[in-house]
Amino acid sequence: MLTSSKKIAILNASSTINEASKEALDAALIYGSYEQTTSLFFQGEGVRQLLNNQNVEIVSIKDYLKTMAALEFYDIENIYACKASLAERGLKEEFHLDNVQVLNSDDFSKALHQHQVILRF
Amino acid sequence: MLTSSKKIAILNASSTINEASKEALDAALIYGSYEQTTSLFFQGEGVRQLLNNQNVEIVSIKDYLKTMAALEFYDIENIYACKASLAERGLKEEFHLDNVQVLNSDDFSKALHQHQVILRF
Amino acid sequence: MTILHVQRTSAFDKNDFAQCIATIQSNDALVLIDDGCYNLTHSMFNTLKNQHPDIKIFHIDDHAQARAVKIENSQSQPIAMAQLVELTFEYDSTITWQ
Amino acid sequence: MTILHVQRTSAFDKNDFAQCIATIQSNDALVLIDDGCYNLTHSMFNTLKNQHPDIKIFHIDDHAQARAVKIENSQSQPIAMAQLVELTFEYDSTITWQ
Amino acid sequence: MRTLSVVITTPPSSYLTITAIDYITHAINAGVDVVGVFFYQDGVLNASANISIPNDEYQTHKQWQSLNQDHGIDLHVCITACEKRGLSDDLADSSSESQSNISQYFTVSGLGELVELTAKADKMVQF
Amino acid sequence: MRTLSVVITTPPSSYLTITAIDYITHAINAGVDVVGVFFYQDGVLNASANISIPNDEYQTHKQWQSLNQDHGIDLHVCITACEKRGLSDDLADSSSESQSNISQYFTVSGLGELVELTAKADKMVQF
Numbered sequence: 001m002l003t004s005s006k007k008i009a010i011l012n013a014s015s016t017i018n019e020a021s022k023e024a025l026d027a028a029l030i031y032g033s034y035e036q037t038t039s040l041f042f043q044g045e046g047v048r049q050l051l052n053n054q055n056v057e058i059v060s061i062k063d064y065l066k067t068m069a070a071l072e073f074y075d076i077e078n079i080y081a082c083k084a085s086l087a088e089r090g091l092k093e094e095f096h097l098d099n100v101q102v103l104n105s106d107d108f109s110k111a112l113h114q115h116q117v118i119l120r121f
Numbered sequence: 122m123l124t125s126s127k128k129i130a131i132l133n134a135s136s137t138i139n140e141a142s143k144e145a146l147d148a149a150l151i152y153g154s155y156e157q158t159t160s161l162f163f164q165g166e167g168v169r170q171l172l173n174n175q176n177v178e179i180v181s182i183k184d185y186l187k188t189m190a191a192l193e194f195y196d197i198e199n200i201y202a203c204k205a206s207l208a209e210r211g212l213k214e215e216f217h218l219d220n221v222q223v224l225n226s227d228d229f230s231k232a233l234h235q236h237q238v239i240l241r242f
Numbered sequence: 243m244t245i246l247h248v249q250r251t252s253a254f255d256k257n258d259f260a261q262c263i264a265t266i267q268s269n270d271a272l273v274l275i276d277d278g279c280y281n282l283t284h285s286m287f288n289t290l291k292n293q294h295p296d297i298k299i300f301h302i303d304d305h306a307q308a309r310a311v312k313i314e315n316s317q318s319q320p321i322a323m324a325q326l327v328e329l330t331f332e333y334d335s336t337i338t339w340q
Numbered sequence: 341m342t343i344l345h346v347q348r349t350s351a352f353d354k355n356d357f358a359q360c361i362a363t364i365q366s367n368d369a370l371v372l373i374d375d376g377c378y379n380l381t382h383s384m385f386n387t388l389k390n391q392h393p394d395i396k397i398f399h400i401d402d403h404a405q406a407r408a409v410k411i412e413n414s415q416s417q418p419i420a421m422a423q424l425v426e427l428t429f430e431y432d433s434t435i436t437w438q
Numbered sequence: 439m440r441t442l443s444v445v446i447t448t449p450p451s452s453y454l455t456i457t458a459i460d461y462i463t464h465a466i467n468a469g470v471d472v473v474g475v476f477f478y479q480d481g482v483l484n485a486s487a488n489i490s491i492p493n494d495e496y497q498t499h500k501q502w503q504s505l506n507q508d509h510g511i512d513l514h515v516c517i518t519a520c521e522k523r524g525l526s527d528d529l530a531d532s533s534s535e536s537q538s539n540i541s542q543y544f545t546v547s548g549l550g551e552l553v554e555l556t557a558k559a560d561k562m563v564q565f
Numbered sequence: 566m567r568t569l570s571v572v573i574t575t576p577p578s579s580y581l582t583i584t585a586i587d588y589i590t591h592a593i594n595a596g597v598d599v600v601g602v603f604f605y606q607d608g609v610l611n612a613s614a615n616i617s618i619p620n621d622e623y624q625t626h627k628q629w630q631s632l633n634q635d636h637g638i639d640l641h642v643c644i645t646a647c648e649k650r651g652l653s654d655d656l657a658d659s660s661s662e663s664q665s666n667i668s669q670y671f672t673v674s675g676l677g678e679l680v681e682l683t684a685k686a687d688k689m690v691q692f
Contacts (some may be wrong), residue, residue: 008683011435013359015252015277017453023606023646030676036683044359045255048280053310060456061308062495084362089254090283109363113341114332116434117689119572121606129556132260132337136350137407138580144519148561152551157556165261166353169378174408178387181583182406183622205264210352211381230265234243238562239337240445241481248563250454257353276457305457323464330465330561331440338564340454346690348581374584403584421591428688429567429591436691438581451607451649480578483610486651488666522578524613524652524666539651539666541617 008038009115012046017056021049022064024121030069032074039078040071041112042100047085052096068097082108127130129159130236133167143185145242150188153195160199161192162233163221168206174218178192189218203229245270246264246333248326249278250340253286258339263290271333273326274318278339279306282313291317302326343368344431346424347376348438350384351384356437358384369431371424372399372416376437377409380416389415400424443469443559445552446481450489450498451486455481458565459501466509470504474512475505476552477544478486485515486525487546499541506543514547515540568598570686572679573608577616577625585692586628593636600686601639602632603679604671605646612642613652626668631646633670641674641682642667 010028014020031038042050049065057063071079081102086093093102103111112118131149135141163171167236170186178184188211192200202223207214214223233239246304247266253259255283259281266272272288273291274281279301281287303320306313321329345364351357355416357379357394364370370388372379377399388395401418411418419427428434448454458535465472477484488525497534505511520540527538527546540546556562569592575581605613610680616626632638647653647667654665654673667673683689 006637006683013356015280016257017277018452019453026645027605027676027679031680031683034680035678043363044355045252045277045280047383048309051310053606054308055310056308058304058308059453060460061494072440083361083363089280105362109365112435113343113365113432114407116341117683118343118433119433119689119691120437121574127556134258136353136378138375140455140493140580141479147518148478148549152556155550155553157553164265166259166350166375166378169407172408175406176408177406179402179406180580181587181623203264203677206261210378214628226264231269233265233337234245234267234334237243237335238556239245239335240564241337241339242447242563255355262504276454290482323460324468326461327465327468327470330471330563336563337559340448340565348584374581415662421587424588425592425595425597427595428569428690434688434690438575438692449607450651480576480607483650488653488656489651490653502607521617523576523610524616526615526617532684 006116007114008036009041009112009118010038011041011043011112011118011120012049013044013120015045016048016054016065017061020121025064025067027119028076029070029074032071036065038076038079039115040076041080041108043082043085043108047081047089047091048100050081050095050097050100051091052094065096080108080111098109127157127237128235129157130162130233130239130240131159132162132164132233133170133242134165134241137168137169137234138180138182141242145203146185146188148240150195153192153197156195159197160201160236161197161200162229164203164206164229165193167204168212171202171216171218172212173215173223178198186217201229234241243334246329246336247272248336248338249274249281250276250338252280253284259286262339265272266294266297268294268297271300271329273329274301275305279309279311282311282318287339300329301303341432344427344434345370346434346436347372347379348374348436350375350378351382352378360437361388364388364392366395367389369396369398369427371427373403377404380409380411398418398427439471441473441559443473443555443562444475445562446475446477446565447479448565449480449483454565455484455498456496459498461565462505462511474509474514474555476555477513477515478552481523482515482519483523485520485540486511487539487541503543513544514551515544516549517546518548529545566598567655568600568686570600570682570689571602572689572691573602573604573611574606575692576607576610581692582611582625583623586625588692589632589638599638601641601682603682604640604642609642610644610650612647614666614668620673622628630670640671640677642671643676644673645675
């Protein structure tokens with residue numbers, strides 16, 4: 001096992017049907033599987049990845065959103081959504097994950113500032 | 122020689138230091154070399170491609186802007202820039218080509234509407 | 243001549259839709275596809291409607307549903323991909339905003 | 341902890357800079373590189389300055405010059421790439437906005 | 439008969455490419471004569487002979503193969519754009535025979551073919 | 566000694582990649598220990614063995630080669646991202662020996678290597 005006390009943040013900025021979103025999730029799951037402290041942040045178009053009632057299989061894409069259920073298994077428990085990004089898009093806080101923390105811009109930023117490595121996809 | 126009475130428009134939307142801009146120019150020059158009636162339109166970030174005093178060689182990129190001088194040789198004489206895009210960016214009409222026609226949004230759109238094939242890069 | 247505007251990107255993310263709206267004329271048509279479907283919920287969509295009240299607006303139904311985009315009645319006409327093919331031939335040219 | 345914000349895209353084209361500004365704190369620093377240099381002439385740049393009057397702002401001089409971006413004095417400090425390397429180690433983490 | 443040419447600039451890894459394939463398939467079903475598809479910019483990466491996508495994901499490269507084999511659609515790649523991106527039909531190998539890593543279902547072309555396809559078809563659509 | 570890892574997500578055709586190479590070069594010159602570069606998403610395309618860029622343009626692939634050969638920088642590509650994009654180190658050829666179209670200057674890795682590079686370096690920067 002790796003010994004590193006770094007906290008990793010994956011900042012998700014791409015909309016749901018974007019290969020970058022899937023590849024960001026793959027990266028998050030790997031950090032989790034190596035027992036690295038990992039948090040997920042959703043901002044901008046990225047907040048759409050959390051919404052329920054999406055069905056990407058309609059457009060022939062594998063439902064990678066389902067894989068987010070595995071986050072808990074890897075102890076990735078801190079999942080943050082930017083409240084301003086949701087509001088700007090007229091989106092309700094209706095998510096397919098039940099442990100999403102919706103934060104205002106300042107708190108979202110402060111949470112992000114707790115991490116030593118931030119990758120944005 | 123091809124017999125086609127189509128008018129081709131290349132709509133340039135990418136900023137100067139972007140591989141899409143070079144590939145758009147390459148496409149325009151080919152249409153010109155096959156004696157197809159071809160016009161160039163610059164809109165959005167694309168208007169930056171026309172500005173003088175740029176020097177992309179500073180950042181190790183081949184000066185493809187110079188190649189625009191060849192447009193005339195291929196009888197590509199209609200080069201349009203969107204006035205609103207320039208204004209929005211606080212840019213003066215100081216170009217490295219001398220036959221750029223700066224049009225307001227409506228005239229820009231009307232000129233574009235004269236073309237049967239429009240490719241946007 | 244008329245243009246079919248095929249809008250593929252979200253105005254919440256990129257500037258293409260603003261350029262599309264600046265370019266569109268009343269006899270043109272707009273088709274929202276891919277992430278372009280999100281524009282149905284953007285304020286610029288209303289700007290377009292105000293500027294061109296009678297303009298034809300379509301969206302690919304599957305693309306909107308996949309994204310859970312909620313569409314109010316009469317905002318835009320849902321179509322299938324087959325109809326996008328037909329539209330391609332009804333207009334003189336096409337611009338893909340992506 | 342502090343973040344070095346590396347801004348690579350133009351706010352005239354994409355929404356990243358708005359997100360960067362929403363995220364930045366007064367002890368962070370901003371470096372404009374690549375097309376991010378165009379943001380020196382965007383109104384959002386003034387928004388940032390108003391929100392965080394003392395924030396450190398840099399741009400890669402070569403990147404701005406290649407693009408003929410005109411920079412008013414004291415808006416932003418021109419640096420070379422070597423200094424970006426140094427900045428990387430002066431801040432706790434880095435976000436690349438691209 | 440209605441004729442159509444299509445220009446593809448998105449790579450096989452982009453979900454946008456699925457939409458393009460869906461559009462072309464519907465054009466064929468509607469009886470449109472698809473004169474040809476031209477791959478340019480990152481779109482040329484679709485022509486790679488060695489793409490391998492997990493079985494449970496959309497098989498972009500196999501769809502292109504099917505459009506060519508089952509429907510006779512010509513798939514043209516711009517060789518200049520290819521070479522910058524690692525694709526070539528003229529790779530030297532140890533036996534000094536030239537090899538190709540461009541899929542056999544694609545035709546190696548130049549930008550001139552884009553001009554041809556523009557002239558030949560009633561309509562040209564970009565994806 | 567200061568240590569650094571770099572993540573590359575832009576393809577060789579993108580001018581943004583020049584900036585990344587410039588940054589890494591300056592890090593080396595400043596005496597920074599560049600622990601490794603990890604190529605992900607479209608960044609893996611930089612590892613193609615067959616890139617050919619006109620002589621008067623920036624030779625991205627040769628710059629990577631030089632970083633590896635002259636400066637000993639490890640260049641890791643994510644094989645999963647590679648295979649979707651047509652790059653593989655396990656291509657069957659006629660002699661049934663496996664072949665590779667990944668440049669010899671790159672190391673075939675998995676996402677686990679990204680985690681390793683994150684843990685090993687003081688700082689990680691993405692381009």
